[in-house]
Amino acid sequence: MGDPGVTSTDRQATARRTDDDSARERVLRAADRLFYDRGVQAVGMDELRAASGISLKRIYRLFASKEAIVEEVLRHRHELWEAGISAAVSAAAEPRERLLAVYDFLARWFDDDGFRGCFFINSFGELSGTAPRVTELVRAHKAGFQETVARLVAEAGGPPELAPQLAILAEGAQTTAAIAGTSEAAGQARAAAETLIDVALRPARNRAA
Amino acid sequence: MGDPGVTSTDRQATARRTDDDSARERVLRAADRLFYDRGVQAVGMDELRAASGISLKRIYRLFASKEAIVEEVLRHRHELWEAGISAAVSAAAEPRERLLAVYDFLARWFDDDGFRGCFFINSFGELSGTAPRVTELVRAHKAGFQETVARLVAEAGGPPELAPQLAILAEGAQTTAAIAGTSEAAGQARAAAETLIDVALRPARNRAA
DNA sequence: TTGCGCGGAGAACGTTCGTTCTCTATGGTA
DNA sequence: TACCATAGAGAACGAACGTTCTCCGCGCAA
Numbered sequence: 001m002g003d004p005g006v007t008s009t010d011r012q013a014t015a016r017r018t019d020d021d022s023a024r025e026r027v028l029r030a031a032d033r034l035f036y037d038r039g040v041q042a043v044g045m046d047e048l049r050a051a052s053g054i055s056l057k058r059i060y061r062l063f064a065s066k067e068a069i070v071e072e073v074l075r076h077r078h079e080l081w082e083a084g085i086s087a088a089v090s091a092a093a094e095p096r097e098r099l100l101a102v103y104d105f106l107a108r109w110f111d112d113d114g115f116r117g118c119f120f121i122n123s124f125g126e127l128s129g130t131a132p133r134v135t136e137l138v139r140a141h142k143a144g145f146q147e148t149v150a151r152l153v154a155e156a157g158g159p160p161e162l163a164p165q166l167a168i169l170a171e172g173a174q175t176t177a178a179i180a181g182t183s184e185a186a187g188q189a190r191a192a193a194e195t196l197i198d199v200a201l202r203p204a205r206n207r208a209a
Numbered sequence: 210m211g212d213p214g215v216t217s218t219d220r221q222a223t224a225r226r227t228d229d230d231s232a233r234e235r236v237l238r239a240a241d242r243l244f245y246d247r248g249v250q251a252v253g254m255d256e257l258r259a260a261s262g263i264s265l266k267r268i269y270r271l272f273a274s275k276e277a278i279v280e281e282v283l284r285h286r287h288e289l290w291e292a293g294i295s296a297a298v299s300a301a302a303e304p305r306e307r308l309l310a311v312y313d314f315l316a317r318w319f320d321d322d323g324f325r326g327c328f329f330i331n332s333f334g335e336l337s338g339t340a341p342r343v344t345e346l347v348r349a350h351k352a353g354f355q356e357t358v359a360r361l362v363a364e365a366g367g368p369p370e371l372a373p374q375l376a377i378l379a380e381g382a383q384t385t386a387a388i389a390g391t392s393e394a395a396g397q398a399r400a401a402a403e404t405l406i407d408v409a410l411r412p413a414r415n416r417a418a
Numbered sequence: 419t420t421g422c423g424c425g426g427a428g429a430a431c432g433t434t435c436g437t438t439c440t441c442t443a444t445g446g447t448a
Numbered sequence: 449t450a451c452c453a454t455a456g457a458g459a460a461c462g463a464a465c466g467t468t469c470t471c472c473g474c475g476c477a478a
Contacts (some may be wrong), residue, residue: 042338046428058426172384192401
């Protein structure tokens with residue numbers, strides 16, 4: 001090529017790097033689906049190899065261990081979640097609607113085919129007793145959501161106590177929808193959130209007992 | 210003894226039955242603690258044998274399989290839960306306080322040493338992908354709780370929509386407390402429940418936007 | 419064309435799992 | 449005392465796990 005500094009071995013290294021990137025992505029995509037659908041421990045590495053089309057040798061050159069793959073999947077899901085929430089919130093202009101957009105986002109998610117609850121909650125139940133790093137990632141993910149809600153509440157001029165209440169509604173909707181196998185919990189949580197928001201944003205005289 | 214109809218083999222059978230009962234109980238108690246603390250799949254049958262003091266041979270005469278033990282533990286936890294909720298609710302007289310007693314019950318539970326979330330939610334996350342009977346038991350347990358709340362709401366004269374909202378708050382508090390490792394979610398859920406109850410029981414003019 | 423290094427497929431390894439079986443001892447019954 | 453059913457301890461089993469290794473073939477440099 002035109003660049004005299006780029007040697008043949010450089011070009012090889014670059015090609016390998018992009019190959020590795022796409023292989024990583026294929027492994028992570030397959031792991032995400034398998035782990036989410038059936039649980040981490042129920043999926044063997046050989047099944048992950050078959051689903052991803054990447055040989056075991058290569059998988060273990062790309063990742064240190066199965067647990068490292070689990071952690072990477074959690075990180076990826078975290079980014080997807082943050083992006084999804086952010087997009088849903090951005091679509092609304094009024095502060096109150098921006099808060100409620102969280103529950104509309106949940107409703108669309110619950111209606112997905114193959115929805116099986118929150119992967120973080122599921123992983124916590126399965127692995128928190130034996131995998132401290134997983135526990136840490138789950139905790140960080142949920143703490144991040146609490147912060148997001150707290151920021152939205154502050155922007156709406158609501159009191160700080162409102163934020164954890166709205167977050168708890170979202171968490172409860174996720175487990176309720178997953179276990180019941182229906183999506184109605186999203187609307188129920190949304191209705192409760194409306195009430196809580198309206199009461200919190202109303203003058204104090206209406207809040208007293 | 211005095212009863213001429215009681216033969217020697219009858220007496221043997223009776224003795225065996227009570228021995229079996231206490232052995233079953235020991236296995237179930239050990240299984241409950243181990244499965245809850247570390248997850249079902251992380252605990253081997255040999256560890257259950259060591260913790261219960263019952264030989265593997267006897268365990269497998271008392272239970273058909275490891276999964277049968279898991280199901281029995283879930284059934285036992287379900288009874289404990291119903292009894293606990295029932296006792297907490299009974300301690301209050303006013304309909305509103307009876308509803309809020311649910312969250313006080315949660316608060317005491319969250320403060321227990323070794324609290325690690327709801328065993329049903331955890332088991333769902335770990336096993337629902339592979340064990341349909343477990344999924345069924347978890348679903349039945351949560352449906353029972355929804356019914357309990359619905360009954361309390363009806364007794365308080367609240368509208369039917371209030372019940373799932375309060376149930377979702379309880380579910381969310383459980384996962385939030387488990388993952389965060391703190392018990393404050395119980396109080397936050399209780400505060401939200403107070404607001405929702407008060408609004409629902411107040412004349413309609415205050416509920417409109 | 420001849421080496422050479424990296425690739426993939428999948429066999430193999432050592433563990434560990436859930437479950438069953440063997441062996442020995444023991445306690446009650448005739 | 450002799451017998452028999454049952455108990456417990458734990459070895460053994462086949463399967464499956466996560467991880468590593470062996471083998472073979474392809475593609476590039478000279």
